[in-house]
Amino acid sequence: MYRITIDRDACDGVFACLVRDDRFVEDSEGLAAIEVDDRTAIEAIFDDDRRDDAEQAAAACPLDAIHVESVEEDPGAVDAPASDTEEVQP
Numbered sequence: 001m002y003r004i005t006i007d008r009d010a011c012d013g014v015f016a017c018l019v020r021d022d023r024f025v026e027d028s029e030g031l032a033a034i035e036v037d038d039r040t041a042i043e044a045i046f047d048d049d050r051r052d053d054a055e056q057a058a059a060a061c062p063l064d065a066i067h068v069e070s071v072e073e074d075p076g077a078v079d080a081p082a083s084d085t086e087e088v089q090p
């Protein structure tokens with residue numbers, strides 16, 4: 001299980017991440033977000049085999065705006081969504 005977090009203060013919309021991992025999308029503010037269940041978020045937890053994709057997106061980001069880390073369990077709601085970017089609920 002791992003968590004992807006996007007630092008929206010650092011992101012400048014270069015979108016090198018999108019071609020590495022299609023869960024990254026451009027939102028209405030022109031910045032990167034993570035698409036989860038037809039919603040977008042700046043932080044999301046996954047329990048799948050796509051961590052390598054996320055790691056490649058993080059490595060490709062020129063501004064180090066993407067962080068991927070292991071988590072023990074889903075803590076539930078996430079913090080600080082962008083104004084039009086929804087939180088991911090469990």
Ligand code: SF4
Pocket residue numbers: 006010011012013014015016017018031032060061062063064065066
């Ligand atoms: S590559 Fe980094 S800076 Fe560019 S859109 Fe993705 S998260 Fe933002």
